[in-house]
Amino acid sequence: MSPQQIQTVGMVATLAVWVVFMLQVTPIMVWIERRGAAMMQDRPGPNRVGPLGLFQSLADALKFMFKESIVPEGADKPLFLMAPLLALIPALTTYTVIPLGPAIQVAGQRIGLTVVPADTGVLLLLALSSLGIYSLIIAGYSSNSKYSLFGALRASAQMISYELALTLAVVAVLLPVGSLRLDEVVTYQQTRHLWNCVPQALGLFVFIIASFAETNRAPFDLPEAESELVAGYHTEYGGMKFALFFMGEYMAMAALSALAATLYFGGWTVPGVDLFKVGDWIATLPLLGKVPGPIWTGLIAALVLFTKVFIALLFFVWVRWSFPRYRFDQLLRLGWKVLLPLSIVNLLLIAVLTLKGVL
Amino acid sequence: MELFVFSLFALGALVSALAVVSHRNPVYATMSLVVTLVCVAALFLMLGAPFIATLQVLIYTGAIVVLFLFVIMLLNIQREEHSAPSGGAQRWAAILMGFVLAGLLFGLFWRAHAGAEIQPLTEDQVSLTRLARLLFTEYMLPFQAIGLLLLAAVVAATVLARRPDGRITAPGEESK
Numbered sequence: 001m002s003p004q005q006i007q008t009v010g011m012v013a014t015l016a017v018w019v020v021f022m023l024q025v026t027p028i029m030v031w032i033e034r035r036g037a038a039m040m041q042d043r044p045g046p047n048r049v050g051p052l053g054l055f056q057s058l059a060d061a062l063k064f065m066f067k068e069s070i071v072p073e074g075a076d077k078p079l080f081l082m083a084p085l086l087a088l089i090p091a092l093t094t095y096t097v098i099p100l101g102p103a104i105q106v107a108g109q110r111i112g113l114t115v116v117p118a119d120t121g122v123l124l125l126l127a128l129s130s131l132g133i134y135s136l137i138i139a140g141y142s143s144n145s146k147y148s149l150f151g152a153l154r155a156s157a158q159m160i161s162y163e164l165a166l167t168l169a170v171v172a173v174l175l176p177v178g179s180l181r182l183d184e185v186v187t188y189q190q191t192r193h194l195w196n197c198v199p200q201a202l203g204l205f206v207f208i209i210a211s212f213a214e215t216n217r218a219p220f221d222l223p224e225a226e227s228e229l230v231a232g233y234h235t236e237y238g239g240m241k242f243a244l245f246f247m248g249e250y251m252a253m254a255a256l257s258a259l260a261a262t263l264y265f266g267g268w269t270v271p272g273v274d275l276f277k278v279g280d281w282i283a284t285l286p287l288l289g290k291v292p293g294p295i296w297t298g299l300i301a302a303l304v305l306f307t308k309v310f311i312a313l314l315f316f317v318w319v320r321w322s323f324p325r326y327r328f329d330q331l332l333r334l335g336w337k338v339l340l341p342l343s344i345v346n347l348l349l350i351a352v353l354t355l356k357g358v359l
Numbered sequence: 360m361e362l363f364v365f366s367l368f369a370l371g372a373l374v375s376a377l378a379v380v381s382h383r384n385p386v387y388a389t390m391s392l393v394v395t396l397v398c399v400a401a402l403f404l405m406l407g408a409p410f411i412a413t414l415q416v417l418i419y420t421g422a423i424v425v426l427f428l429f430v431i432m433l434l435n436i437q438r439e440e441h442s443a444p445s446g447g448a449q450r451w452a453a454i455l456m457g458f459v460l461a462g463l464l465f466g467l468f469w470r471a472h473a474g475a476e477i478q479p480l481t482e483d484q485v486s487l488t489r490l491a492r493l494l495f496t497e498y499m500l501p502f503q504a505i506g507l508l509l510l511a512a513v514v515a516a517t518v519l520a521r522r523p524d525g526r527i528t529a530p531g532e533e534s535k
Contacts, residue, residue, distance in 0.1 A: 079386070119487055120413045127413050130421025134393065137428050141386055149432060156429040160422055180487060 003109050010111035017302055018095050018115065025254040026247045027057035029313055036317040067239030072144060075236065079142035084241040086135035087248030093128045094255040097121050099183040101268045101301025102275065104294035113298050114183055121181040122174065125259060126167055129214070132252055133159045136216075136223060136233045139245070143236040151232025154328060155223035158213055161335040162220075166210035168343035169203040172350040173263045176359035182259075186267035193271070197264040199359055202346040204264050206339050211256045213335065215249060217316055219323040220331055227325075257312035258305065265308055268301035275301050365405060372398035385431045389424060396420045407485050 001009070031046075031054060038045025046053035071077055096115040103112045118124050133156060140152020173196055174180060177188045189195055197204050213220040224232030234245045261267060269275070279297030283289050288296070326334070353359045371394060378391035396419045403412035483489055494502050 076386075079390075118409060120409050123410075123413045123417065127417035127421055130417060133421075133425055134390075134428075137425065137432070138386075138390070141428075141432055153429065153432055156425050156432075160425055160429075163422065 001107070006107050006109040007111060010106065010109070010113075011115060014100050014113050015096070015115045017100060017299075019092075021302075021306055022092070022095060022251050022254060025313075026250040027061065029250045029253070029317075030057045030060070030246075032314065033317050033320075036314070037321050040318075040321045061243070064240050064243040069239055069241065072236045074144040076142035076144070079138050080236075081241075083135050083139035083142060084237065084244035084248075086138060087132065087245050088251075089135075090129045090132035091248045091251030091255065094125050094252075095258055097125045097182060098255075098258050098262055098305075099186060099267060100305060101298040103183075104298050106292065106294050112183065113301070117181070117183070119180065121179075122170060122185075122259070122263075123180050125182075125255075126163075126170070129252065129255065130159075130163060132248065135245070135248065139237065140223075140233040143233075145236050147229040147231070147235045148233050151223040151225075151229050151235070154225075155216065155233060158216075158220065158222060158331060158335075161332055162210040162213035162339070165206050165335060165339040165343045166214060168340070168347055169200075169207040169210065170259075170263065172203045172343070172347045173200055175347070175350050176354045182262050182267070185263060186269060189266045190269050195264060195266045195271075199353070200264060200346075200350065202342065202349070204260075206343045206346065207260060207264070209334075209339060211260065212316070212319065213331070215253045215256060215316075217249075217253065218320040219326050221320075221325060222328055222331060225325060253313060253316055254309055257309045257316070260312055261305060261308035267308075268305040270304055275304075361405070365402070368398045368401040368405070371395075372402065386428065389427050389431060392427070393420050393424055396424065410485070410487060410490060 034056070035045045035053065046056040049055040049059045071080055097118060099112070099114040101113040103110050105111075116124070136155040136159075137152045140148040140150075140155070143149075173185065177185050179185070185196075212218075216223050222232075223229075224234065226232075229235070234242055237245060275297045276294070278300055279295070280293035282296040282300075283291065283293035350359065375391040375394035375398065379388050379395060382388040382391060396415060400412040400415040400420075403409075403415060
């Protein structure tokens, strides 16, 4: 194979690993969410389909697929059908700039395990994830229902407000690194032997709260607050169209978790472990040795990153079943009067520390 | 291949831009604006300006047009049933200004092409480091001036939102 072809194969393989992971996140998370909620509320939860109710998500997926597709009367049909598809655009694109592992040497070629190794890195991720809001707005508008419309209005105000704090928190991470590329953020943490969550604790605090608001998760799930708005922006959706919103939500959570893991928790690295040595060691084993060491290194790095993502997702579930929902004016006040000033203070602090050479 | 991708996005930008001004439903018009902006961002990308392309998506499609939609839905603007009043001074003014704009654009392109040979942008010229350096040295004054201008706009908006009694209305405080 020519060098060009090897690079292409590397890119496609990286993309494939990401896509498989992202598509599996939703069913696994639905199961974790239900069982987690049940555990916290001291009840068994779904436990009939398969061992520990593991196949419940599969049964639900089947049910979604065979449900009648209903478009409410008076709905704006083209927009109504387009909205669930729009929910998948950010979910299926944002992870492309997150490095899955270190650059590895395969067949004499240096392959970076980032699908899109763009110079604008994390900025591209933020740009793509900001497109996700259109699906909510369009769903709310086209449903021709007051509950949906209110959900959409809330979603747009909320996501615009918290995007600022989120972006400023991310900027503070990039400042000492001096690059927008996420692989360099990982390398920076690796060379300093310190995860960013220590010096950037304040930024991490802002980032976590803002990401709950960005993904419309409890305690900030006002766009779909069931006690006030039936189901908010997706009140009128059923079957597979509803499932697409669901997938979009969980995949957006996974993408933001991967971003958090990369920015604050060392990405694919494990402290004190050289993944290249681990990969080479696996390659010496009898059966597994058929695959060269660097490929094992890449796979293990991806596994480490995914583990961190799932820990973050568990945190999402934990918070959802622990905190009551905010009121909308409280939510906006928190965003503009607490988180935004905090993120600016954090940015100034990091800027001074970077200038002094501490970071 | 390049020509194909270019024509795809250029055509997309043109068609959706036409829909922005001609569609009766404000939500469809705004969504067409999103398509226009994304297509233009793709064109920026093809011209070797990934940073501008990204910012275009992040700021315009990601924030500003969302606010457009927010206002349209908040005010519950319905389908425009009647076309804008035809004839009259407004129409002629629009046509005249359209020609002026076209003339200006044409003049600009003419000057750019009549002058010296245009060099294609190099990798270094579009790199983030280079851009940042230019922004904070050569274009420092305009850059800061834009910041001040935006600040003035924010202050002006706040003043407009104030009630006569001097209180700023915030969500949830209306009923007090």
